[in-house]
Amino acid sequence: MVEKFDAAAFAAAMAEKKTLVVDFYADWCGPCRMLSPVMEALSEEMSGKATFVKINVDDNPDLAREYSIMSIPCVMVFKDGGLAGKNIGFAPKDAMKEFVEKII
Secondary structure (H helix, E strand, C coil), X not given: CCEECCHHHHHHHXXXXXXXXEEEECCCCXXXXXXXXXXXXXXXXXXXXXXXXXXXXXXXXXXXXXXXCCCCCEEEEEECCEEEEEEECCCCHHHHHHHHHHHC
């Protein structure tokens, strides 16, 4: 299951150096809504390998600014406390899975 995170939850997970797959999105974004079921499916398939989360850029503008998010959806993979990969825009399940697996 993809958990909704705010800035505090994100900071806590980063401090623990968890492997995170973060979907930066907005409720009004059509491609974000298309990506949501892809991320849900991957979170189930890859359970135990990474924590899948989503962060609303409208509710967390400081995080969006910190990571220079100009286009959404933007999926970022964080590993060992740092940014390890970034994918901008919608991607079908197979492509998104390949992107995440290469990193984690």
